[in-house]
Amino acid sequence: MRLPCSAPAVLSLSLLLLGCAPCKKVHASHDAFLRDTAPLTQPRNLNSIPDLSGPHLSLSIPYEVLDAVVARELKKVPTAKVPLPQVSGVSLGTLTLAVDSVRARPAPKGQLGFRVIVGLRQGKKTVLQVNVDARVQPHLDPQAGELVVALSGKDVVALEPSLDANGRKQLGEWIWSQLPPAARMVVDKGAVSKIAGDVAAQLMRQAAETLRRELLDDLGELVRYELDLPEALPLSAISLQAGERHLDLDLQTLLKVAVPLPAPPATGDHPRQAGLHPNLIQVRIAGDTMAALANHAIREGRIPERWTLAGEPDPQGPVYVGVGWAEGAPDPIEILLWTWADECAHVILRGEPHLKVNGKTLELGTPRARVEKVVGSFKVRAGLFFDKTARKGLPLIEQTAAATEIEIAGGAMAVEVAEAMVVGDEVILGLRLAQARGR
Known part of the structure; x- marks a missing residue:
């Protein structure tokens, strides 16, 4: 409690002012x-x-801190099936789609990027890996002191698949290996390599669509x-x-x-x-x-x-x-x-x-x-x-x-x-x- 300044009446005004x-x-x-x-x-x-x-x-x-923790959780992510087109009348069946890795990446201000590497497998063998670059919009709530970044269907603002030249070549060699001898007699390997380019483009779209539909939308959050x-x-x-x-x-x-x-x-x-x-x-x-x-x-x-x-x-x-x-x-x-x-x-x-x-x-x-x-x-x-x-x-x-x-x-x-x-x-x-x- 603050005490008021006071002085005896006998003090001069100057002393009072000096004290107060x-x-x-x-x-x-x-x-x-x-x-x-x-x-x-x-x-x-x-x-x-x-x-x-x-x-x-x-x-x-x-990013290494975030990626390392996420990597331990990827084994819990389910797989999905991706059908393949026919080549020279030969059905290639289906491949199993699995998420091999997820890494945080740069993005425009206010967003966070992810590179999702999707593996397409025949049994245990990886036939192809497709890079899917995603950008998400985080939820920021300053008053609650919360920041939530989720790679989920509702938060994704962009999903762009890509495949390098080596991946296309790898796919062409796999397709060639799947053709029976009779088909190889009527289709040369160069033509298969050209076909592989079209198949690769289709697989990229399918991989991105499957990732969004069966993992991001159905699973909720990758x-x-x-x-x-x-x-x-x-x-x-x-x-x-x-x-x-x-x-x-x-x-x-x-x-x-x-x-x-x-x-x-x-x-x-x-x-x-x-x-x-x-x-x-x-x-x-x-x-x-x-x-x-x-x-x-x-x-x-x-x-x-x-x-x-x-x-x-x-x-x-x-x-x-x-x-x-x-x-x-x-x-x-x-x-x-x-x-x-x-x-x-x-x-x-x-x-x-x-x-x-x-x-x-x-x-x-x-x-x-x-x-x-x-x-x-x-x-x-x-x-x-x-x-x-x-x-x-x-x-x-x-x-x-x-x-x-x-x-x-x-x-x-x-x-x-x-x-x-x-x-x-x-x-x-x-x-x-x-x-x-x-x-």
Whole structure:
């Protein structure tokens, strides 16, 4: 509870003003801080704001990570039969269509591409492989923190089969091997090679149609990626770009971030941090976003707002805390402290950010903070009371990793922080997938 500034009637007006002024400044500073860090109430569209310089945070997911998990599920995909045309009056019967592999690929902004390699088999022998390139439209729900990418009939916007020259040659040789000796006497091998071109074109169309009808439509979903972000992250917009090697997601929040990440490239992959393992999911968070996330957590009660003068959290403590980020400074993280109990003071502590991974919890603090600015009490200016507070560190992303799941092909995968670093005014995390517990 804030105490009004008062003075005995015998004090002069000047002494009264000297005593009240610091408290008024401290109260005004804290009120302004709460006002300036309050989340927005209306979502923003990342693609409709021309002056938006960049996202608040971004994810870069290597295709290899997605492909490896999907590959383990392909053996569960059913097969289908594809009838073959007659050649010189000889029936070639049917081939069995099976999905050999599915790999994520580049696509126009807002879409994700897949290359589905379809094998056409006679028994266990692969006669031909057809490449079917698909593009799908993901479902993005920022308010629910969900991204769903499914290779299903209803989400496919393009399905294009292709076959290289070697595949056509391979098909011609197979057709020739299927003809009885009598047929070979009236049809030369060159003519069969020409016929094989027409058969190949027909098989490509049939493979794509069978894939859509019997696997994508009937089965429902051949591939599904579902990313559930933690509820503590108040998203307002998600933008998706399928680059050459990574699925890149740019995220906008409802939080007020003065300095976001640099604007991403219009095409191609987002930049990756040098030294980060290529198979890790990269998360880039602007420093100002980190501060905004911390203040949002304080506002929601996930981080204590009030502390004692000894630096211990206490719901009745006289010290109120906030977090800031000084862009471009060598010691950018700011711990903001206010008190108006026995003495009024507003203290800004600055230091180099320090990341600590503790299991699935990530903490960001500044173990060597120094007093940058003080308004009010000289005792506070000397840093006598807040030394321990500055050095405790605040769990700014507490349980974020544990609360995040990626569902691939029906199996839930949790993410774990494998690497964490601060580079300039960005926090870089490297996440790996692990089997979700209790599944």
